[in-house]
Amino acid sequence: MKRAATTIENQRPGEKEEEPPSKSTIYSELEEEPPSSSSSNRYKFFEHISDSNWNDWKWHFRNRITTVKRLSEFVPLSTKEQAQLKLVTRRYPLSITPYYLSLINPDNPDDPIRKQAIPSVHEITMSSIGFEDPLAEKEDSVVPGLVHRYPDRALMVLTDICPILCRHCTRKREWRHGGWVRSNNEIEAMLEYLRRNGSIRDVIISGGDPLTLSTSHLESIISRVRKIRHVEIIRIGTRFPVVLPQRIDNELCAMLSKYSPVWLNTHFNHPREITAEAAEACDRLLRSGIPVNNQSVLLRGVNDTTETMLRLCQGLLRIKVRPYYLFQCDEVQGTEHLRTPIETGVKIIEGMRGHTSGLAIPTFVVDLSQGGGKVPLQPNYVLAQTEEELLLKNYEGHVFHYRNPNQRGSVEEATVIASSAGDAINGLLDDRKSKLKKSRGIVDADRVVVRS
Ligand code: SF4
Numbered sequence: 001m002k003r004a005a006t007t008i009e010n011q012r013p014g015e016k017e018e019e020p021p022s023k024s025t026i027y028s029e030l031e032e033e034p035p036s037s038s039s040s041n042r043y044k045f046f047e048h049i050s051d052s053n054w055n056d057w058k059w060h061f062r063n064r065i066t067t068v069k070r071l072s073e074f075v076p077l078s079t080k081e082q083a084q085l086k087l088v089t090r091r092y093p094l095s096i097t098p099y100y101l102s103l104i105n106p107d108n109p110d111d112p113i114r115k116q117a118i119p120s121v122h123e124i125t126m127s128s129i130g131f132e133d134p135l136a137e138k139e140d141s142v143v144p145g146l147v148h149r150y151p152d153r154a155l156m157v158l159t160d161i162c163p164i165l166c167r168h169c170t171r172k173r174e175w176r177h178g179g180w181v182r183s184n185n186e187i188e189a190m191l192e193y194l195r196r197n198g199s200i201r202d203v204i205i206s207g208g209d210p211l212t213l214s215t216s217h218l219e220s221i222i223s224r225v226r227k228i229r230h231v232e233i234i235r236i237g238t239r240f241p242v243v244l245p246q247r248i249d250n251e252l253c254a255m256l257s258k259y260s261p262v263w264l265n266t267h268f269n270h271p272r273e274i275t276a277e278a279a280e281a282c283d284r285l286l287r288s289g290i291p292v293n294n295q296s297v298l299l300r301g302v303n304d305t306t307e308t309m310l311r312l313c314q315g316l317l318r319i320k321v322r323p324y325y326l327f328q329c330d331e332v333q334g335t336e337h338l339r340t341p342i343e344t345g346v347k348i349i350e351g352m353r354g355h356t357s358g359l360a361i362p363t364f365v366v367d368l369s370q371g372g373g374k375v376p377l378q379p380n381y382v383l384a385q386t387e388e389e390l391l392l393k394n395y396e397g398h399v400f401h402y403r404n405p406n407q408r409g410s411v412e413e414a415t416v417i418a419s420s421a422g423d424a425i426n427g428l429l430d431d432r433k434s435k436l437k438k439s440r441g442i443v444d445a446d447r448v449v450v451r452s
Contacts, residue, residue, distance in 0.1 A: 040275070042102040045074050049098070057240075057247040060097045061163060061212070068094065075106040075118065084121040092123050092334055093175050095165040100243045103272060112270045112302040115338065117164050122337035130331040132173040136371035145182045146190040149371060153202040156190055158182050158221065160208040163244045166267075168297055168338045170330045171208070181213065191224050198230045206237035211247055219255050226259045234259060239267045241292070245281035253288035265293050265324065269303050271311040279319040286320055293324035296362065298345050299338045306351030313352070313360040323362040328377075331369050342366065342377065350379035354395025 046054065053059040065071050068085045071094065077085065085094075096117045104118070105111045137157075140149040147155040159181040160174040169175075182190075194200055203225050210218060225234055236256075240247040241264075256262050264285055268274060282292050294316050296303060303309055313323040326348070329339045345364045352361050365374045383399060384391040390402045 040102050041074075041104070041106065042099075045102055046098055054099075055246055057244055057249070060099050060244050060246060063098055064163070065096045065098070065101055066094055071096070071118065074101060075104065075114070085119050088119040088121060088123050091127070091176065092119060092167075092172060093165060094119055095162065097163050097244045099246065099277070100164050103275070110301060112299075112308075113272060115299065115302050116166055116168065116269060119167060120337055123167065123334040126336040127334050129336040130333040131369060132333055134331040134369045135170065135367055136369070137171075140371055143189045143193050144186050146193055148193070148197070148200070149373065151199050153204065154194060154197075154200045155204045155206055156210075156221075156225075158187070158205060158207055158210045159212055161212045162207065162209040163212065163240060163247075166239070168299055168329055168332070168335045170332050172332055172334055174208070187221055191221075191228070194225065194231065195228050201230055201232040202235065203231050203233075204235045204237060209238050209240060210236060211238045211240045211252070215252050215255050219258075222256070222259050222262070233261045233263060235263045235265060237265045237267075237295075241266045241278055241281040241285070242268050242273050245275070245277040248281035248284050250284065253284050253290070256285075256290055257288040260289055263291050263293065265295050266321070267296065268294050268312060268316060268321070269296050269299060271308065271315045274312075274315040274319060282319050282321050292321045294321050294362070295325040295327060296323070297327045297329050298340055298348070298364075299329060300340050302338070304340045304344050304348070306348050309348050310352055310356055310360070313362065314356060317357070317360050323360055326362040326364045328364070328366040330367055346377055346379050349377075350395075353379065 042049075042054070049059075065074070068077070068082050068089060071077065071085075072082055100113070100117060103113045105114070108114070137147050137155075140147045142148045142154075145157045147157065149155075157171075159179070160171065160177065161179040161181065162169075165175060174180075194203060205222070205225075213221075222234060225231055256264075266282075268278070285292050296309075296312065298304060303312060309326070316323050326345060328342060328345055329335055331339075349361065349364045363376050364378070365376050367374050381393050382390055383393055385404075387404060388406075389404055392400050392402050394400060
């Protein structure tokens with residue numbers, strides 16, 4: 001049976017939230033879906049493409065849509081729009097996989113998938129706002145391709161090639177240099193730096209998208225990173241599970257599983273990206289022992305409402321992907337039209353908290369310009385605070401007093417240090433507990449600690 005890129009969000013109306021479905025539940029329901037639902041245009045756009053080609057990531061890669069003319073064969077574009085987009089793509093090129101294109105509703109100019117992949121004239125009309133390199137990655141590059149900003153982490157940028165060119169990309173500045181891949185000498189220089197810096201315990205392999213490299217080439221790099229004794233974990237940053245999930249094949253997963261612990265961070269932004277293919281890709285990774293986390297970017301008109309973010313994050317949990325970060329869109333030139341006020345992100349998190357499992361709530365983060373690093377932003381639940389008490393607001397807006405335990409007093413009083421065990425201690429304990437209950441109203445006096 002042919003499988004369309006059918007979304008799995010909201011597939012099970014009436015199901016209890018606390019009961020995540022098994023994989024087989026998801027798929028049995030998916031398979032009852034008509035193969036060409038409104039969320040997928042595979043059979044409309046690519047009817048003549050065989051399943052073997054459609055399931056081959058290299059076919060998608062070779063057949064990426066990279067010109068406005070080709071794009072206009074799938075998405076209605078007026079002559080004026082085509083002229084505008086040609087101007088945009090001179091500065092910021094275009095690349096969309098057939099798979100990701102099939103998720104776009106061509107008849108909706110405000111389609112949230114379209115906004116991430118199809119250029120907008122605002123990329124050049126507002127391009128004076130922001131920075132080329134807002135995170136100052138060039139300044140923290142210790143050797144070409146290796147960014148070392150935080151003490152125990154380093155970032156390897158192996159290539160600037162990606163399956164799609166996301167319009168909100170932080171490394172948009174690299175696009176005009178064409179596709180590049182770090183040479184063997186450059187990679188060896190990065191590895192040498194990692195070997196010489198014993199404080200680095202976490203190596204992030206990113207890009208561009210590192211999974212554009214062949215599995216064997218990637219293995220030659222990962223295996224050498226794994227040999228560095230002080231590197232504890234390897235993380236891979238990739239958007240392939242979202243934009244070309246066919247890349248996450250058994251060969252890749254088997255290779256990655258050899259170098260455990262390997263973690264994978266991906267980048268779903270909208271619930272419609274959670275397709276059967278994407279779910280299967282994540283499942284293959286998870287079954288290979290590779291945890292999958294998601295880093296969304298908050299984008300105007302894409303996912304800037306609580307309702308969309310809830311559907312996205314709940315959908316991610318259903319495919320066992322952890323919503324990890326929600327990033328404020330960086331101050332990158334050519335992305336201003338997609339950026340939202342900071343308050344939007346805070347309100348989204350506030351709207352989610354209490355209304356869904358804490359597991360589904362990502363940390364909202366601003367990555368500071370000039371390389372200042374990540375700052376988490378949270379709604380303010382503390383209305384007032386003294387040494388004795390806090391005034392806290394809950395998710396429904398109700399206000400509560402909360403006694404602030406006096407650290408020194410309560411711990412010292414509740415801790416009994418005894419030099420020997422036995423009845424004497426038990427007697428002392430019982431006496432101490434009852435005194436505590438009477439004198440201080442401490443309900444949880446059973447937490448008295450005995451050290452012998
Ligand atoms: S996949 Fe990542 S690096 Fe590549 S264009 Fe998209 S956001 Fe940028």
